[in-house]
Amino acid sequence: MSESLIAALFVFVLASFTGFEVINKVPPTLHTPLMSGANAISGISVVGALLVAGLDREPSLTTALGLFAVIFAMVNVVGGFLVTDRMLEMFRSKGG
């Protein structure tokens, strides 16, 4: 394996443990918002999509694939964060 891949693997494993630690013990009320908020974060693939869309200097199939990926990921990001906010607003507006 290449050095960069090993490094990425370290990052992946450590981040996974961080995720387990951070999210443990979430009350049931927040299960849905947590899920849809995390879902929005998984739209980070928009960064990869932007990189792919910019790979070729001339428009190509690669560019097109990247652009579609940008659109889909962006729906995921914007839709995810906004709908989570909408839910959490309801949770709060009951003055609990």
Add this chain to the structure above:
Amino acid sequence: MADVLFTGTQLAYLAAASLFIVGLKQLGSPATARNGNRLGAIGMAIAIVATLLDRQILGYRDIAIGLAIGTAVGAIAAYRVAMTAMPQMVGFLNGLGGLSSSLVAIGASWHAVTALQPMAGDQNFSILLGIAIGNVTFSGSVLAFAKLQGILPGGPVVLPFQKVVDGLLLVGFVVASGMFLQDTTNLPAFAIANLISLILGVVLVLPIGGGDMPVVISLLNSLSGLAASAAGFVVQNNALVVSGALVGASGLILTQIMCKAMNRSLGSVVFGGFGGGTSSGARGPETRTTKEIDSEEAAMLLGYARSVAIVPGYGMAVAQAQHAVRELADALEKRGVEVKFAIHPVAGRMPGHMNVLLAEANVPYSQLCDMEDINAQFENVDVALVIGANDVVNPAARSDRSSPIYGMPILEVDKAKHAIAIKRGMSKGFAGVENELFFANKTSMLFGNAKEVVAQLSAALKQL
């Protein structure tokens, strides 16, 4: 110059990843959740802007259009979706995330072929992982969406020779992958690997349905994170690797919580159907009788009780009865009745489904009780009002060793002094087992559509 830019971008990614971690942490507590979600959004904005600044190539116009379309669609969907449709919405967004990750992997691979810059062997492996997880997430989510939206039947569909089909598809994927790794310009092999992984997503979700949906939804959520991570390995970007791993882990925790709440292993949900159908039909036709009451009588029971526990289930979501239920709870409280809501972790079709619906109907947070809390109190509850819940209140889970749901933690409604169950008919729950609760002496059945029946109860309450 390029060096400075690179460092700056990477530091921005680091900042974004940190914001995601803090944001997720804050999402775990009611007081800070909204702020946590905002931190996540800020992190995402930082990551996107940094990437755009770092790009040294032209083509901003197309990219701006892509970003704008995605933003518009996402915003419209987020504002227009009804709260009752949240499970579908989460499934839909999961699917798009998976599809995007898969397209990133495909695009990177296509670039390597056309630009004659073959990637290292391990990177090609990442590409396969990226398309596999991404495609499974995409097609699985599309299917879950179709089931939840009612486009397809919501129940589990088990194919004949399901395991053989699964096995053949896996073998096919491994063979096609091997051929692609041998020669990365082998487009047919790459296309077949893509196609098979899409089919795998379908056969994975097809046999799961009904009450198992919360598990599927959170599992797909986890997969969408892993897909982003895999795409991160392909384009060698740590922002993707970290964020994907965080989401993967969080989804896995939720999946575990859901499985535990049903006393089933993930394996038995994904591969098992329900309990293999052992004892469900074994007892022959049901001969016992239930006690039926009308809404006036039920309103009388409720109105003169000291404490009432409302137990919502998927039936309340289907009938969109949450607002009617809230009105009933208000009317009862006005009479001095103590009202609590008993929420089972897997009631509904996604984790936290009932909480979202009741929050939409403005039920105060303090009225919602987790399973552990309310189970300790059921003995002091005068009337438990079960609205469209079935398996999660079936006492057989405690007593009947032969029952498929034996061992599943339940809401102990049978310990309340009276129970009223609102149901459309005597159909069985998702697990396909009869519910002892409905035949018990102190249980009264109130048949009808949840929304209408609950509205009748409120009206009858006013006449008391």
